[in-house]
Amino acid sequence: MRSEFFKYQAQTTTHPLAMTISHAHGSYIYDTNQKAYLDFVAGVSAIPLGHNHPKVIKAIKVQLDKYLHVMVYGEYIQKPAVELCKLLAKNLPYPLETTYLVNSGTEAIEGALKLAKRATGRSEIISAFNAYHGNTMGSMSVMGYEERKQAFRPLLPDVRFITFNKEEDLDHITSKTAGVILETIQGGAGFIEPKNNYLAKVRAKCDAVGALLILDEIQPGIGRTGKLFGFEHYQCIPDILVIGKGLGGGMPIGAFTASKDLMDLLTENPKLGHITTFGGHPVIAASALATLTEITESELMAQALEKELLFRELLVHPFINEIRGKGLMLALMMPSEDITNKVILTCQEHGLILFWLLFEPKAIRITPPLTISNEEIIKGCSIIIHVLNSI
Incomplete structure (x- = not known):
């Protein structure tokens, strides 16, 4: 399917992430090798209730x-x-x-x-x-x-x-x-x-x-x-x-x-x-x-502000110059574009989905589903810190 994706489907960049999707549920996306990826992007802010919400x-x-x-x-x-x-x-x-x-x-x-x-x-x-x-x-x-x-x-x-x-x-x-x-x-x-x-x-x-x-x-x-x-x-x-x-x-x-x-x-x-x-x-x-x-x-909107505080508490590192945004619309500001790219790509290898912003190359997008749990936030942030420590 990968070769057909590049041959038949028009591309937006020369280097798409090209993960082959099997299914998705809650805060996770699964590839066709059944590897689970914790989703900190939510389709670029488009899936507030997570994947396949029952309602x-x-x-x-x-x-x-x-x-x-x-x-x-x-x-x-x-x-x-x-x-x-x-x-x-x-x-x-x-x-x-x-x-x-x-x-x-x-x-x-x-x-x-x-x-x-x-x-x-x-x-x-x-x-x-x-x-x-x-x-x-x-x-x-x-x-x-x-x-x-x-x-x-x-x-x-x-x-x-x-x-x-x-x-x-x-x-x-x-x-x-x-x-x-x-x-x-x-x-x-x-x-x-x-x-x-x-x-x-x-x-x-x-x-x-x-x-x-x-x-x-x-x-x-x-x-x-x-x-x-x-x-x-x-x-x-x-x-x-x-x-x-x-x-x-x-x-x-x-x-x-x-x-x-x-x-x-x-x-x-x-x-x-x-x-x-x-x-x-x-x-x-x-x-x-x-x-x-x-x-x-529901209480999801109020919880978004509480979850923001948890992100800010956990994401402390010398490479994180600033955390911009409000609620669950957050951007980690890195020292350089190169570090941003390394973090996003390496986190995907470790089962965490992050993404870029359009015009700010030093930013890492964090826009998870509003339904994300505190435990999932802790898990994802630990991956980010681990990756930052490895750079």
């Missing part, structure tokens, strides 16, 4: 026996999608009450950018340097990392960049600005949190000039930071909230949420302002509903 699997199987895709998004009333959007509204602050379900985080970003332009009649979008919001053309246009997008220019015009956490740059937000799009916690840049009420100050500036604030919660959302969404830590409510990854519970999904008045703008002038065939797919919506229900009705 998620049950919801999928129940829906499978009823119907799959029946009509393009928005035409028929389908209970899983309605209940999912209703539960999101129940757990979000006003006026975030209406959700558009799509297929991925990057598609949700596209919809959010369109909505900001439609609502304001303006064209300028402001993003942050080292931001990552997806890889389709609009999302790539607001990516703040030129090396990854220069080969695909021309991209969207009228995109400007500011430095995350730099208050002086807020003067670039003006009456020409349709929307400001920021990750609540910068992911690819190295899990950088907003400081000194930065997001609240961005919110105030947007209000002053009539621009919309879009917050990308694709990574920090769905309980990973100890609250359902990261913005709840920072006294800032966006005009448009973008969701993805963990919402699906292991199934592909994206969503953007805004007020009813804002979202209604996509229905006219022009009509069909945003359309998708498979958005709100009933099986995926059922999986997402089961995931969101479990996270909001």
